[in-house]
Amino acid sequence: MNILQALFFPPEQPGGVSSMVPYIQERFLKLGWQMELFSLPKRVRGKGQEEIVFETFDVTPFLGDPIVDKYLQTIRDYIWWTRLRLKKSYDIIHAHHPIAALVMKQLYPDTPVMMTIHSSFERELVLNGRIKENSTAHRFLVSIYGELEAKLDRLLTVSDSFRTYLSPFMKDSSVIKVIPNGFDEKRFKPIAHENAVPQFITVCRLVPAKGLDILLHACAELKRRGHPFVLHIIGDGPIREELEQLAVSLDLYDDIIFYGYMLHPEEFMPFFDVFVLPSRAEAFGSVFAEAALCWLALVGTNVGGIAEQIDDGVNGLLVPPEDAPALADALEKLVVDPTYRYNLARSGWDKAKKVYSLQRVISQLKKVYLSLKPEE
Template sequence: MRILHVLNHTRRQNGHVHAAVDLACAQVKLGHEVFMASEGGDFDSLLKANGVKTIYIPHQRKIPHLLRALFGLHRAIGRYDVDVVHAHMMTSAVIAFPICKLRGVPLITTVHNEFEKSATLMGLGTRVIAVSDVVGASMQRRGVRPSKLKVVLNGTIGSSRSTGRSEEPKPLRSPSILFVGGLHPRKGLPDLLDAFEVVHKSYSDARLYIVGDGPLREEYKARAAALDSARDITFVGSTTDPYPYMLGADIFVLPSHADPAPLVLSEAREAGCAVVGSSVDGIPQLLEHGKAGLLVPPRDPAALADMLRHLLEAPSRLSEWRQKSQFRIEHLTIERVARETLEVYNEARAPSAASPAMAS
């Protein structure tokens, strides 16, 4: 099959980019011819090394750029005789929709960030992929018919991005608590800072490591500096590979307020951390609804502190939850994601598949 992915860019800072790059490389390994149309970015060399052909398509929301994008996509679909177009963000879907309709090529859309109002436009696809059950339910409430909607849970284990990564754990001081994510409100880091302050009063040897960057980094650093536990909080900053930090951590915490299906959870589970996540969006599903990780209410630092103390007070309990992180870990492989996605493509290519013009 000849597959064309359309993406705003291939820079590292967005989780949906990681998911699309992982998928494209995995599809090549399964024997398909795969193209990536975007404005380019950090992952272009990785895509090339894995046999994914890159095509430059502008995505700026200005009429001259959009016209160039429409023309470029139209030419690429014809030149490479593409069987399926897969759009991963709203701008990509809007650009691809009229071209796919004109050429009679199925358009697949993946909803990565359903909390954005513009996610409704992803219903333009012949088939719509949701990255978790909660995202699927949200898209149905927005008017996408169940018959054109398919849930393909995110997973990243075995991805090409992980090839050659360091397997040497970072020497974190134990007991270590780790956060990896963007430093912006949706990820809930202030809740973790408040919870750690409470935990630290009982477990003064505990350490908190924060890996990531974002617009609120300085604000969060100032907030942490004002805490009594400040000397045991480390802001690592941005890194191209957080996995060694996961290998070195005892507990991984993701206190998000909204998170459709964060890839970081499959990586933390693969690394063997005991995982604590907030019970929002796709997090419970990625933690097997409490069988592979512990769940706490979102926006509740007190509950998070109680859970961390629950783990720290008994080393055997912490060890038990590290082992539980491996429960059904094989379900989080990129190969499973690729095969389920190909099933969606085949459904969309079937003669009975709904036309894009009928999209909700």
Template sequence: MTIGVAMVMHDFYPSVGGAQTHTLALSRALRARGVDVIVVTRPYPGAASYEEVEGIPTYRVGVSGGRAIAGWSYLIAGLAVLLRERRRYQILHCHQMISPMTLALMGRALPGKRLVINPHGRGPRGDVAKITRLRPLTGKLRVAAALLWGDAFVAIARDIHHELRTMGVPEARIWDIPNGVDVERFAPATPAERQALRRNLHLPDTPLIMFAGRFTVAKGLDILLNAWAQRDAVLADARLVLVGDGELRERLVQQAHSLGLDRSVIFTGSTTDTAPYLRAADAFVLPSRTEGMPVALLEAMACGLPCIATRVGGSAELIDDEQNGRLIAPEDVDALVRALPEALSMPVWGERARQRIVERYAMDAVAQTYIGLYEAALTHGRSLMARDGTV
């Protein structure tokens, strides 16, 4: 039997973020294994209401506007798509636990459908916190519906597993499956390839420490800029490259200017393909205040970069401190100042990081684990037993 999966999510390509990047890569890998995948998501400025993204049918439904209008239109139009395409899928795989989960729960009422719930964030800004604490009126209803109709829950990090248990999800319905990365596309560059990439990206031929992600409070870029302003003299010729965009962009540009960093910090703008930037870099830094299982860190480690990350969420599962990278406390400017030159001086960290990703987080193995989950959900429904998805 061919498995069909409807990925239900808030944002998707060309929107840039960890959940979007992971879901696109997972969908590609699933399709390569004969799984029929469609995506149902919200509108994106300038993007068509329907297109095939790398061969994946993508439906952008609803209208923009106030929260209530956008939310209800997404649910109504999304349900219409799920009804119309109901013969194409048996699995509803929802990413995040607010409106995507609500839509997926509605689709779960259709005959023969199974529901996989996949939170991507943890902590005070994470999925479980949003549904249990930030939505006091509707949260209890959504939790009750999720516990009743969710056939399986995916924990991409240990913290999220714990939060799901706290929410009341039975252990038997939680599958520990990390985010994955395409280890062929994200691979170390040779010196010649690195130089060519820098020329194409208009980056200087000098030590480059890179960040890639959304410019949000959670990513801690204000801390990074403060640390960069205090960096050691050994980094005088280095450049900090910030790849991405977000609501804090203008504030961060102003902060860099006020700290006298105009010449040493490069804002590249948004991109839908971080691989060339990461392969052009010498090291990577992720100064987050909170994380789920950070896709950007997975990608950087797969590229063989020595990485610095804060000890939050899945980052602490990926990095063994001073073995394959450097872990520091969030908000610790002094520790970040000390770690920056360390990363450039420890290429062996990058070699070990690459090995860790290839062994445990390669997308091919992650996709195969998801197929096992889908098959178990179709066979056993909510009575399926949990399985450790570590790959």
């Protein structure tokens, strides 16, 4: 079987989708299946000219909004690039972004096209303060879900909570199959170590949705309680300077290291003790599973896919979003009791290996692919 994995970002970009799909390709190639990756390069901008028609809603009222206009132009660019680069047919196309999915179905109408909905662009924009709920851009972006439901042959998503989030925007969200992300455990190599001072690490894009302002306030409270620590922040983004200034104002300058973007943070994580990320929303939160496989104790917020990965007090700790004192309390538990921290980390590793294995994803995807186009 010949399958095209249609991404939006190139595979080398950071993030759960980009880090997982190449490993999926590697496993299927070993099984004797043909599989290619395709994405839109950043250099392709403003090339496409085709008119875009939606079946389930009228786009006219949304035109003129800058976010909508950019989104539509990106669809045109993806069409232009796809026509230029792809010259063969495929048995199945598996898209990982709405733009890729809609373009592929337009250009390959007779080919089964499925999509995994990994996250919500509109929710990210709301949480990052770029749009308001029920604004023109928000209404356009949530309308895309109905278009995907109407046009595509199969829809997947990464958590039950995210399927629930999608349900108001679709006629029947029960048709969406949930396949949580999976990870090649060979990438993760836990290392026995003893840190005299507890080492916290977080890995994310530096945007408001990730709640790093809450993390810094929690760390300031932990410091006021007399607990030493070092916080390592891996990632970059538009609020890095703001976070650095906040760290200075909270007297945390000597307790935090900002590393910027790192391609393979999983090679770095095993040397630390606690992974913490107080996201305001998260469809799945791949980095939690990755941190668990590095044998780190987990601390996250009780939102979305994070709450499906962490059983509070069993394989990690959950706190409410926007609650710096509660986050400080959770971190304090792990700082003062290394045995408790170790036991949580061990339980997290056990669950991640069993539930979030890449082999499980391969098996589930294979069933979906064969249901769309059985092998002859």
